[in-house]
Amino acid sequence: MSLVGVIFSVVVSVAILLVLIIVLKLNTFISLIITSVIAGLFLNIPMEEIMGSIENGIGSTLGHIALIFGLGAMLGKLLSDGGGASRIAETLISKFGERYTQWAIIIASFIIGIALFLEVGLVLLIPLVFTIAKKLNVSQLKIGIPMMAALSVTHGFLPPHPGPTVIAKELHANIGEVLMYGIIIAIPVAVISGPLFLKVAEKIVPSAFRKEGDISELGTQKQFSESEMPSFGLSVLTALLPVLLMLLSTVLQLITGHEDGKGINYLENFVYFIGTAGTAMMISVMFAIFSMGLWRGKRIEKTMASVTNSIYPIGMMLLIIGGGGAFKQILIDGGVGDTIKESFTNTSMSPLLFAWIIAAVLRIALGSATVAGISTTAIILPIVQNSDTNVALAVLAIGAGSLIFSHVNDAAFWMFKEYFGLTIKETFLTWSLLETVLSVSGIIFILFISLFL
Structure with missing residues (x-):
């Protein structure tokens, strides 16, 4: 199929997906499956092969993500229910003092955000944001924007x-390398889109900083006494343990040159084993069961209840990710990536910038950062494979693009709007602009680092 035909098929498919979700209000997973079938027909995939392609896409995507996603949800819930997240936030705010509260909340949110998914971190931290704002007699957004920047990054x-x-x-990248470069990039990006962007936002939309938010729908939040919370050090270790294990493995691979994860002795292979994403997450969950539960005197039944309850909210998200994987596989099997690769060879554009642009366009169209990122991999994979592009940076470029300009078809847009009591216009000029600053600064840092790799 020609490039024009491929672009037309993808654009029409995305338009149909938007109509199904926004206009007809269909469930996102169902909409993705319907769109995948239609896209398969547009891309001339034989009808008898379309459903097999969809099943393959769901299976290949969830086969890897389900383990890490599920264990990640468990770790976050254990940290939250065990009082570890509250301890991290309260200790940092206390140590930094009132003058540097914004920096305290961004560091706390960054640490907590590694272990907790964005929506969970937002629900957990926003009562604390409101409490601090009231105590300091400042706008809730002055504390909320740095928090959201760190969680989003x-x-x-x-x-x-x-x-x-x-x-x-999907890009066959080393997760440890993605994590290492991701942290290097995420720290300055969080600062730019948090405390620094805050100064600009106050001038652009001063009315938003006079609004009072409402979190009554969250109900009564559990308040931990001093004795109920674990120590600060133990809480930070629990939150960062998977990161430390994966980074240890990655650094050793870079030192030894064994980037395929195959060492020359038992000790080296053991480090690689505990540093793989699945193993690191499993070890971290087991550690959290003790650090946030049993060592705190909790009964095993209560601790396991936190583990069980952590899975319920992510069921639909897993299906949506699977649906995104189905759409991705249809694009691959329909030859979208190969066609674009052939056209891309005639341009001088950086593959990293191209990946960011595609992800950004899909993010604005689809709303979901995760689905936009997954769909982009189908288009960018052949280009990455046929160039000397650093694959870990390609992952981050797609991630940066998938965050741009959150708007009305993104759940986080409405959560931010309602919790902080903003109008739609004010939400565009705060939250949507924050995400755009984050995305653009992210790709700038990624392109800069690529000069040295």
Whole structure:
């Protein structure tokens, strides 16, 4: 199929997906499957092969992500229910003092955001944001924007979050490398889109900073007494343990040159084993069961209840990720990536910038950062394979693009709007602009680092 035909098929398919979700209000997973079938027909995939392609896409995507995503949800819930997340936030805020509260909340949110998914981190931290704002007699957004910047950057750049994890798997990237480069990039990006962007936002939309938010729908939040919370050190170790294990393995691979994960002795192979994403997450969950539960005197039944309850909210998200994988596989089997690769060979554009642009366009169209990222892999994979592009940076470029300009077809847009009591216009000029700053600054840092790799 010609490039024009491929682009037309993809554009029409995305338009149909938008109509199904926004206009007809169909469930996102169902909409993705319907769209995948239609896209398969547009791309001339034989009808008898379309459903097999969809099943293959769901299976190959969830086969890897389900383990890490499920264990990540368990780790986050154990940290939350065990009081570890509250301890991290309260200790940092206390140590930094009132003058540097914004920096305290961004560091706390960054640490907590590694272990907790964005929506969970938002629900957990926003009562604390409101409490601090009231105590300091400042706008809730002055504390909320740095928090959201840190949560969003971990969501888009760092495993074990679903987006970067799935993208890394689809591009055959080393998750440890993605994590290492992701942290290097995420820290300055969080600062730019948090405290620094805050100063600009106050001038652009001052009315938003006079609004009072409402979190009554969250109900009564559990308040931990001093004795109920674990120590700060133990809480941070629990949150960062999977990161430390994966980074240890990656650094050793870089030192030894054994980037295929095959060492020359038992000790080296053991480090690689505990540093794989699945093993690191499993070890971290087992550690959290003790650090946030049993060592705190909790009964095993209560601790296991946290583990069980962590899975219920992510069931539909797993299906949506699977649906995104189905759409991705249809694009691959329909030859979209190969056709674009052939056209791309005639251009001088950086594959990293191209990946960011495709992800950004799909993010604006689809709303979901995760689905946009997964769909982009089908288009960018052949280009990455046929160039000297650093694959880990390609993962991050897609992640950065998938965060751009959150708007009305993104659940986080409405959560931010309602919790902070903003109008739609004010939400565009705060949350949507924040995400755009984050995305653009992200690709700038990625392109800069690519000059040295």
